[in-house]
Amino acid sequence: MSNRKYIYWACQLIGWGVFILGNILTAQMRDTEMQRVYNVSVMVFIMGVGITHSYRWLIHQWNWSERNIPALIPRVLVSSAVLSFVFVTFNTAVSELMVNQPPLINSFLSTAFITNILTFSFLFFLWNILYFAVKIFEDFKKEEIKNLELKAAKTEIELNSFRSQMNPHFMFNSLNSIRALIDEEPLKAKEAVTMLSGILRSNLLLGRKQLVVLREELDLVQKYLAIEKIRFEERLHVEQLIDESCMEVLIPPFMLQTIVENGVKHGISKRIEGGILKIEIRKQQDKLIILVSNSGSFVPDKDKEGFGVANTLKRLQLLYDDKGNFTISSEGNMVYATLTIPINNL
Numbered sequence: 001m002s003n004r005k006y007i008y009w010a011c012q013l014i015g016w017g018v019f020i021l022g023n024i025l026t027a028q029m030r031d032t033e034m035q036r037v038y039n040v041s042v043m044v045f046i047m048g049v050g051i052t053h054s055y056r057w058l059i060h061q062w063n064w065s066e067r068n069i070p071a072l073i074p075r076v077l078v079s080s081a082v083l084s085f086v087f088v089t090f091n092t093a094v095s096e097l098m099v100n101q102p103p104l105i106n107s108f109l110s111t112a113f114i115t116n117i118l119t120f121s122f123l124f125f126l127w128n129i130l131y132f133a134v135k136i137f138e139d140f141k142k143e144e145i146k147n148l149e150l151k152a153a154k155t156e157i158e159l160n161s162f163r164s165q166m167n168p169h170f171m172f173n174s175l176n177s178i179r180a181l182i183d184e185e186p187l188k189a190k191e192a193v194t195m196l197s198g199i200l201r202s203n204l205l206l207g208r209k210q211l212v213v214l215r216e217e218l219d220l221v222q223k224y225l226a227i228e229k230i231r232f233e234e235r236l237h238v239e240q241l242i243d244e245s246c247m248e249v250l251i252p253p254f255m256l257q258t259i260v261e262n263g264v265k266h267g268i269s270k271r272i273e274g275g276i277l278k279i280e281i282r283k284q285q286d287k288l289i290i291l292v293s294n295s296g297s298f299v300p301d302k303d304k305e306g307f308g309v310a311n312t313l314k315r316l317q318l319l320y321d322d323k324g325n326f327t328i329s330s331e332g333n334m335v336y337a338t339l340t341i342p343i344n345n346l
Contacts, residue, residue, distance in 0.1 A: 008056075011130075016048040019123070040095055051087055052127055055079065065135050076128040084121035088113065150210070150318040153311065181230070192230055195223045211250040214281070214288075218242070220257050221279070228264050235274025236264070242281045249288050251341055252315055259292045259312075259337045267296025267335055275333075283343070290339040298330040312339075 020041045027037040059065060064075060092113060178196070181189035199220065225238055260279065268275045275295020282289050316324035323342040328335065 080125040083124040088116045212253045215247045237276040239278040263294035267294035288341045292337045298335040
């Protein structure tokens with residue numbers, strides 16, 4: 001049994017136990033016939049625990065815990081009244097049978113019967129308040145932890161991306177490519193410097209956001225590929241097939257850029273003859289499908305960390321639960337990285 005179940009059952013037994021104890025003490029002060037009080041108290045305790053536990057099962061079945069507070073209020077009020085009516089009716093009927101009276105014949109419309117319903121309605125209302133207050137607090141803490149994990153994961157990806165682009169090899173190769181252009185094609189050299197600064201600026205700006213539109217992410221990718229095109233020249237062939245209707249879809253920053261960068265770093269750069277990198281983006285029902293394919297090979301156990309599979313999957317899980325997905329596969333001399341992101345599902 002988990003700690004949550006221990007706490008739940010402890011609260012159930014202690015709560016109803018305190019209520020019964022209070023009734024017994026009150027009866028003793030009124031010189032009531034105690035044997036009947038004890039019998040009724042045991043019955044009330046068993047019924048109280050049984051009814052509220054059954055009600056808890058219904059709460060899970062109806063997914064009430066997933067609803068917001070305004071939607072819960074009428075449900076709590078109605079359920080408190082219904083639970084009270086069932087509880088008092090059954091309790092009254094059994095109590096009258098215990099003293100050989102016809103059940104509910106004289107009590108159903110009596111003042112005491114109605115008073116008991118109102119009293120226990122308030123009691124079940126308090127049970128509801130406490131139960132959902134605990135659930136809301138737990139959900140709040142989970143969401144807070146989830147947001148902290150997401151922030152940490154996003155920061156880690158951002159820093160990894162920044163370090164990857166700022167590593168000595170990247171900077172050395174980019175600056176060498178730009179230097180070679182200064183004398184021969186000074187205008188192109190200026191353009192390359194502008195693109196390099198744009199990459200650094202985009203890292204800083206996009207890193208502050210949890211989600212960015214695809215158009216912004218693609219702009220970063222285009223700048224990155226333009227720099228790499230200068231470096232690899234004819235060894236890097238880029239193809240893009242992008243549905244224009246996808247441009248305003250929100251995606252996590254640096255996710256597409258990281259996949260493209262991995263394709264160049266672990267695929268194209270390792271082939272003497274270079275290769276092709278293709279980006280395909282389309283909508284499929286309520287999902288955004290991003291397919292990045294590149295020349296090269298992929299060995300799952302060896303290349304998993306290099307392709308950032310673990311980090312990408314972690315971010316998708318934190319953002320979209322099980323609605324997002326990322327897979328890498330290879331066929332022939334091509335590697336296929338497929339990213340699936342739900343649209344408007346945050």
